Amino acid sequence: MKKTFFIMFSFLLALGTMAQENDKSKYQGHTDQNKFKQMKDLLPTPNEQRTASGAPGHQYTQQKVDYVMDIRLDEKNSQIHGDEKITYHNNSKDYLEYLWLQLDQNVRAANSKTPDINSDSFNAAFNGPQSFTKSNLEKPFEGGFNIEYVKNADGSPLSYLINQTMMRINLAKPLAPGETFDFQIKWWYNINDYFNDGGRSGYEPFPDGNKCYTIAQFFPRLCVYNNVEGWQNMQFWGRSEFALEFGDYDVKITVPSDHIMEATGELQNEKEVLTAKQRKRWEEARKTYDNPVFIVTQEEAIENEKGRATDTKTWHYKANNVRDFAFATSRKYIWDAMAVNINGHNVMAVSLYPKEGNPLWEEHSTRVVANTLEEYSKLTFDYPYSKAVSVNADRQGMEYPMICFNFGRPSADGTYSERLKHGMIGVITHEVGHNFFPMIVNSDERQWTWMDEGLNSFVETLAELDYDPNFDTGNLPKDIVRYMSGDQKFLSPIMSQGDYVHQFGPNAYTKPAAGLYMLRHTIMGEELFDYAFRTYAQRWMFKHPTPADFFRTMEDASAMDLDWFWRGWFYTTDVTDIGIKEVKQYYLTDQPTEAAKKFAEQRNFNLEGRQLVYYAEAGDNFDPKNAKKASDFPFLNEYINGLSPEEKAELKEAPSYFYQVTFEKPGGLVMPIIAEISYADGTKERKTFPAQIWRYDENEINKVFKTDKEITSIVVDPDLETADVDTTNNAWPQETQQTDFEKFKNEMKN
Amino acid sequence: MKFYKLILLALVFPLVAFTGLHKYYVSLTQVDYNEKSQALQITMNVFIDDMEMAMNKTYNKSFNLFTDKEPKDSGTYFEEYLKKHFKVKLEGKEMTYKYIGRKYEGDVVYFYLEIEHVPDVKTIEIENTTLMEFFDLQKNLVKLKVKGKFDSLMLTKDNAKGVLNF
Numbered sequence: 001m002k003k004t005f006f007i008m009f010s011f012l013l014a015l016g017t018m019a020q021e022n023d024k025s026k027y028q029g030h031t032d033q034n035k036f037k038q039m040k041d042l043l044p045t046p047n048e049q050r051t052a053s054g055a056p057g058h059q060y061t062q063q064k065v066d067y068v069m070d071i072r073l074d075e076k077n078s079q080i081h082g083d084e085k086i087t088y089h090n091n092s093k094d095y096l097e098y099l100w101l102q103l104d105q106n107v108r109a110a111n112s113k114t115p116d117i118n119s120d121s122f123n124a125a126f127n128g129p130q131s132f133t134k135s136n137l138e139k140p141f142e143g144g145f146n147i148e149y150v151k152n153a154d155g156s157p158l159s160y161l162i163n164q165t166m167m168r169i170n171l172a173k174p175l176a177p178g179e180t181f182d183f184q185i186k187w188w189y190n191i192n193d194y195f196n197d198g199g200r201s202g203y204e205p206f207p208d209g210n211k212c213y214t215i216a217q218f219f220p221r222l223c224v225y226n227n228v229e230g231w232q233n234m235q236f237w238g239r240s241e242f243a244l245e246f247g248d249y250d251v252k253i254t255v256p257s258d259h260i261m262e263a264t265g266e267l268q269n270e271k272e273v274l275t276a277k278q279r280k281r282w283e284e285a286r287k288t289y290d291n292p293v294f295i296v297t298q299e300e301a302i303e304n305e306k307g308r309a310t311d312t313k314t315w316h317y318k319a320n321n322v323r324d325f326a327f328a329t330s331r332k333y334i335w336d337a338m339a340v341n342i343n344g345h346n347v348m349a350v351s352l353y354p355k356e357g358n359p360l361w362e363e364h365s366t367r368v369v370a371n372t373l374e375e376y377s378k379l380t381f382d383y384p385y386s387k388a389v390s391v392n393a394d395r396q397g398m399e400y401p402m403i404c405f406n407f408g409r410p411s412a413d414g415t416y417s418e419r420l421k422h423g424m425i426g427v428i429t430h431e432v433g434h435n436f437f438p439m440i441v442n443s444d445e446r447q448w449t450w451m452d453e454g455l456n457s458f459v460e461t462l463a464e465l466d467y468d469p470n471f472d473t474g475n476l477p478k479d480i481v482r483y484m485s486g487d488q489k490f491l492s493p494i495m496s497q498g499d500y501v502h503q504f505g506p507n508a509y510t511k512p513a514a515g516l517y518m519l520r521h522t523i524m525g526e527e528l529f530d531y532a533f534r535t536y537a538q539r540w541m542f543k544h545p546t547p548a549d550f551f552r553t554m555e556d557a558s559a560m561d562l563d564w565f566w567r568g569w570f571y572t573t574d575v576t577d578i579g580i581k582e583v584k585q586y587y588l589t590d591q592p593t594e595a596a597k598k599f600a601e602q603r604n605f606n607l608e609g610r611q612l613v614y615y616a617e618a619g620d621n622f623d624p625k626n627a628k629k630a631s632d633f634p635f636l637n638e639y640i641n642g643l644s645p646e647e648k649a650e651l652k653e654a655p656s657y658f659y660q661v662t663f664e665k666p667g668g669l670v671m672p673i674i675a676e677i678s679y680a681d682g683t684k685e686r687k688t689f690p691a692q693i694w695r696y697d698e699n700e701i702n703k704v705f706k707t708d709k710e711i712t713s714i715v716v717d718p719d720l721e722t723a724d725v726d727t728t729n730n731a732w733p734q735e736t737q738q739t740d741f742e743k744f745k746n747e748m749k750n
Numbered sequence: 751m752k753f754y755k756l757i758l759l760a761l762v763f764p765l766v767a768f769t770g771l772h773k774y775y776v777s778l779t780q781v782d783y784n785e786k787s788q789a790l791q792i793t794m795n796v797f798i799d800d801m802e803m804a805m806n807k808t809y810n811k812s813f814n815l816f817t818d819k820e821p822k823d824s825g826t827y828f829e830e831y832l833k834k835h836f837k838v839k840l841e842g843k844e845m846t847y848k849y850i851g852r853k854y855e856g857d858v859v860y861f862y863l864e865i866e867h868v869p870d871v872k873t874i875e876i877e878n879t880t881l882m883e884f885f886d887l888q889k890n891l892v893k894l895k896v897k898g899k900f901d902s903l904m905l906t907k908d909n910a911k912g913v914l915n916f
């Protein structure tokens with residue numbers, strides 16, 4: 001049989017190459033370095049709390065923490081005072097000797113070590129009068145928590161210790177599994193001017209003395225305790241965000257009576273804090289799905305901000321199953337809301353903004369909130385909370401359950417650039433989107449920034465493209481090339497703890513988002529990706545997922561081995577660079593080629609008298625003019641004629657053109673090869689070879705193309721889907737690419 | 751949170767904060783030696799917001815970049831600003847470059863600069879202090895491609911110039 005002969009032929013060829021490499025240094029061993037090596041060495045061993053499929057296991061437990069708080073804003077002194085009652089539920093199987101709480105405000109305390117860990121120097125330093133005064137003349141801000149007491153439920157003092165931003169409660173006896181512990185803390189702190197001094201929350205001052213307060217990380221909050229980190233009590237240095245337990249909140253907030261407020265949770269005492277008119281408008285808003293309804297109009301807000309109430313009002317909120325609580329309050333706020341139908345249940349999209357945010361905010365904010373809830377719900381789960389609020393806070397962009405603070409201010413004359421509008425739409429989508437990651441799919445932000453920022457930036461990208469298909473999201477694979485092709489000294493793998501990462505934004509936001517976009521669009525396809533991604537989100541709703549849970553779920557729900565992708569994209573700083581090294585055209589001939597002759601000779605194999613088809617390259621002893629067609633070989637025709645009619649019916653037309661393409665991969669990442677083939681008749685064809693094509697040789701592979709039409713060009717990754725850092729090797733024939741520089745120079749001439 | 755640029759203000763102001771106007775990247779300058787045309791071709795990209803802020807403060811004028819209100823002669827100011835902050839020395843000698851123009855794309859402005867009549871590049875020194883007077887943590891990355899060789903410099907306020915040999 002001819003088939004056997006060909007198999008033998010290739011076997012001999014393989015033996016030949018092996019013999020040549022029979023050299024002692026070749027016996028030097030090595031461990032498995034293959035790009036497709038499974039992630040057993042990187043992922044924790046699955047257990048009964050976290051299964052190998054990436055789901056929570058049957059022994060999965062999670063602590064619960066409930067808070068009852070009385071909060072008072074002292075507007076005159078810009079202070080917050082709080083009375084906090086905490087109920088800690090130990091749902092774990094462990095005895096706890098102590099509890100840890102986070103005191104985030106201490107990052108601004110006079111004795112904070114955060115400024116101490118930043119190096120500074122005078123090299124080339126210059127200051128304008130404002131920053132000189134700030135850094136040389138101003139007294140340090142007296143920030144940080146002042147703890148008035150920590151008490152047991154019965155009022156007796158409770159022992160505690162403060163280590164920077166962490167507070168340990170020393171329990172008299174270990175808290176047993178299944179038990180709860182009640183205690184109370186009284187505290188106050190000076191609110192920072194976040195606008196001038198920085199911070200995720202604080203107040204923004206206005207020239208008339210009014211302030212907009214956006215208040216968060218404002219109360220001692222329990223750390224997460226689990227079987228992954230023990231207590232997650234890594235210090236808060238100011239960058240890597242939070243890890244928090246879910247629980248129920250009952251919060252009363254007392255502010256000047258002319259303030260308008262929004263907060264996490266449902267307002268319990270509408271009648272006491274809202275006017276009849278405002279309540280009527282709320283009723284209207286709950287039934288309005290197409291346009292925001294004003295609860296407080298701009299005219300009313302302008303009138304309101306002129307006064308300074310001396311009496312107070314107490315707003316009462318309850319929120320169940322949330323991981324945190326935040327609020328915004330000011331007499332400057334305009335307030336609008338509209339209903340969104342999320343799969344049959346009503347959610348309110350709400351905005352709060354000073355007049356300085358208009359006309360941009362009344363036009364876009366609430367609509368963007370609504371669009372975000374709809375889009376994210378499609379890709380994850382139905383938004384389970386009753387509302388999502390977007391608060392305008394200049395220079396801000398920060399998320400909390402049901403409420404977030406976002407920048408976006410037109411100039412004084414009300415005009416704004418498209419860039420500002422896009423920035424504002426982007427930030428609202430992003431921060432509202434954080435309700436899903438990490439407010440509900442509650443990953444550990446202190447440890448893994450990418451798990452909330454990266455996943456969120458990815459879904460944000462899809463939501464923005466839905467709001468406006470031409471939106472420049474900045475999160476696509478092509479957008480990360482600049483970062484990934486940068487100096488390796490300043491790159492870190494995505495799987496790095498955020499506090500020591502050089503380029504935090506590209507590292508923890510853009511690169512994971514671009515990677516997931518690539519996974520969905522190029523590697524897995526939308527159907528497989530979306531099912532797996534939704535499975536992850538639904539499995540880990542109101543729970544604490546880890547990176548392994550995400551990686552495992554994506555594979556488990558899709559039957560795709562993605563270990564190579566996680567390993568490369570998340571655990572290394574390798575880059576994609578795939579190119580075409582060479583393209584050889586082959587012709588059919590009945591004359592033995594030099595290569596065939598040499599091969600046969602080495603093996604004492606006589607080609608004489610054999611009926612063989614040879615593939616010949618143009619050159620040396622072969623002129624393409626002498627090329628034959630498949631139909632020119634009598635023995636081939638004879639063979640075909642000998643087939644049964646059924647077998648003949650199965651045959652197709654013989655190809656006329658034969659090419660061997662050598663793809664090279666200078667980049668360290670393995671990726672699918674996307675090749676766009678152009679034919680002489682002007683038609684084009686796309687061929688995609690899965691990343692596994694690199695499994696035997698990750699530097700170079702050959703692929704044969706047999707076609708009916710002449711190939712005129714081949715381009716690798718024509719749509720820039722794989723973040724290829726060097727596209728100069730992507731085309732055959734090598735395009736004498738006009739550089740961008742020359743293109744621009746020519747444009748300028750014309 | 752959204753990742754913003756106020757990280758740059760972190761040294762100016764004592765406390766860490768991450769607000770600002772957009773994601774923070776370094777500026778990127780690509781320097782290519784084009785042997786055929788014997789020219790050093792330079793493309794620098796910077797975030798528009800940063801550049802606008804720097805220009806407004808430097809020239810005490812509202813530039814409103816990439817809007818209808820951008821002054822017609824903004825190119826003259828760009829040229830002046832860049833000549834002050836971006837310097838190239840070849841074989842130890844300071845070179846003058848031509849400001850070809852600028853292009854806006856998304857959040858970024860691209861500047862095109864060219865040094866002509868360069869028969870060879872052996873030693874090149876680049877100084878780039880663009881935006882550093884306003885942002886203490888500004889990083890200006892310079893990538894070079896000369897005679898098939900690649901190299902790069904990460905310039906910071908403490909270390910605003912670098913020399914490379916090809």
Ligand SMILES: [Zn+2]
Pocket residue numbers: 430434452453456751752753
């Ligand atoms: Zn974020």
